[in-house]
Amino acid sequence: MLKNIGSSFLQRLERFLTKNGLKGEQISVKYDSNGFIVSDSYGTKAISENGYHTGILYEGKVYDNIHPEGMPYQQ
Structure with a gap:
């Protein structure tokens, strides 16, 4: 279960x-x-203002509210 998300995108993805x-x-x-x-x-925009950011790793890509199409984990 995702915790401290603050993003309905990640909840829907889960x-x-x-x-x-x-x-x-x-x-x-x-x-x-x-x-x-x-x-x-x-x-230059902040993706977090509290020092915490979360996403979901699936098949080598990270999905979050900033990258809903996913981006390679190594980036």
Whole structure:
């Protein structure tokens, strides 16, 4: 079960995967401070304002509210 999401996108994705018998893994980025997280793939806009961001890893791609089409895990 996803925790601390704050994103209905991830909740819908989790339901879709479960309903179709697919297994994804929740992954997250957490920084010690409660500051902003910026992603190079999203320009200069913050993807998090509390030092925490989460997504779902499925078949080598990470899906989140910033990358709903997924992006390679290694990026």
